[in-house]
Structures are given as C-alpha cells and as structure tokens.
Amino acid sequence: MAYFKKIEGERVYLSPINIEDAAKYTEWLNDLEITVNLSMPHNTYTLEQEKEALKNLSAEGYNFAIINQKDDQLLGNCGLMNVDLINRIGEVGIFIGNKDFWNQGYGTEAMELLLDYAFHLLNLNNIELKAYAFNKRAIKCYQKCGFKLIGRRREAHIIAGEKYDEIYMDILAAEFEGKIPALVKERINK
Numbered sequence: 001m002a003y004f005k006k007i008e009g010e011r012v013y014l015s016p017i018n019i020e021d022a023a024k025y026t027e028w029l030n031d032l033e034i035t036v037n038l039s040m041p042h043n044t045y046t047l048e049q050e051k052e053a054l055k056n057l058s059a060e061g062y063n064f065a066i067i068n069q070k071d072d073q074l075l076g077n078c079g080l081m082n083v084d085l086i087n088r089i090g091e092v093g094i095f096i097g098n099k100d101f102w103n104q105g106y107g108t109e110a111m112e113l114l115l116d117y118a119f120h121l122l123n124l125n126n127i128e129l130k131a132y133a134f135n136k137r138a139i140k141c142y143q144k145c146g147f148k149l150i151g152r153r154r155e156a157h158i159i160a161g162e163k164y165d166e167i168y169m170d171i172l173a174a175e176f177e178g179k180i181p182a183l184v185k186e187r188i189n190k
C-alpha cells in the first residue's frame with residue numbers, strides 16, 4: 001500500500017509521504033504554473049534531487065501527501081516548517097500539484113486537516129504562512145480556513161521584471177475548531 005490515512009477528511013486524507021512519488025513531484029516542481037506561486041520558480045529539480053528531498057521531508061515528520069479519498073490518487077503535498085515546541089508556533093506550506101483539482105475546495109480541506117494535526121496533536125498555538133499578494137486563490141483558501149492577514153512585506157518578490165508584495169497571515173488554536181478533539185474523546189470514552 002502506498003498511502004496511509006493519518007488525518008482523514010471527507011474528500012482527502014493526509015498520508016505520510018511516499019518516496020516512490022518522486023517522479024510526480026519532479027514534474028510538478030518544474031511546472032511554472034505551479035511554482036510561480038511558490039518561492040522556487042527559478043530552481044530546476046532533477047528526479048535524483050527530488051528523491052533525496054522527499055526522503056528528508058518524510059524523515060522530518062511534519063510533512064504529508066494529500067490523497068484523494070475517492071481513488072487514493074496523489075493530489076499534492078502540505079506540511080509544517082519552523083516548528084518551535086517551546087513557543088508552540090509553526091509555519092505551513094501547501095500545494096495541490098494536480099491542477100485538475102484546483103478551485104474545488106481540496107486545498108481548503110487539506111489545510112484544515114493540517115491545522116487540526118498542528119493544533120490538536122502537536123499542540124501548537126499559532127500557525128503562520130506566507131503567500132505572494134498576486135496568489136488570490138491561495139489567499140482566499142487560507143481565509144476560508146480562518147487565517148487572518150497580519151502583515152505585508154513590500155516588493156519582496158521579483159519575477160519577470162515585476163515586484164510583488166508578500167502577505168503574512170496567521171491563525172490561533174482558539175480560532176480553530178477541527179475534528180480531532182471530538183474524535184479523540186469518542187475513542188477514549190468507548
């Protein structure tokens with residue numbers, strides 16, 4: 001079996017990363033339509049580099065493959081970075097690499113599952129993210145999850161001769177409900 005239901009939603013689940021997906025990730029990370037929204041459109045990724053990167057990401061423990069519940073198809077990746085367990089803060093990142101699945105709520109559901117994991121299993125208190133100001137789809141998705149705008153770094157991203165602002169958003173544990181608390185109580189009281 002390639003994927004495992006670590007955190008389950010209605011249409012997607014978060015699974016540990018499968019290193020055998022390296023070719024699919026390499027395809028996505030060389031696709032400018034995807035990477036123009038991420039911090040690495042200038043990078044070139046080889047299959048060998050991606051195998052190594054996936055190995056490292058899966059060893060870190062806070063990174064997940066986003067899998068379609070319907071047919072166990074890989075849709076993308078999400079994870080937590082810069083986790084500080086003393087101050088209980090972290091940063092999230094996400095991409096849906098399969099573009100056929102954009103704009104249908106999959107990213108929002110996957111991010112909510114990641115927040116549920118971060119707030120209720122890692123016990124984090126504040127999660128932040130960064131997005132480019134032109135990435136309206138991502139910003140809308142994050143707002144739907146409950147993220148609030150906390151700042152803006154001006155002209156922090158230069159691409160094709162244009163300068164774009166970087167947006168900063170965050171969300172507190174108290175602002176997020178999630179499904180894990182009820183699920184855990186149900187299991188404990190069984």
Ligand SMILES: CC(C)(COP(=O)(O)OP(=O)(O)OC[C@H]1O[C@@H](n2cnc3c(N)ncnc32)[C@H](O)[C@@H]1OP(=O)(O)O)[C@@H](O)C(=O)NCCC(=O)NCCS
Binds near residue numbers: 038106
């Ligand atoms: C960003 C991303 C994770 C969002 O996932 P998704 O499944 O496409 O997003 P969702 O469908 O859950 O939500 C997107 C929302 O933005 C809206 N939207 C799309 N394009 C928009 C635009 N140009 N302006 C305003 N809203 C827009 C959608 O209609 C949807 O809102 P709705 O549900 O109210 O209709 C995904 O598109 C992706 O991976 N993109 C490429 C990489 C990337 O940008 N990663 C994030 C880097 S910060």
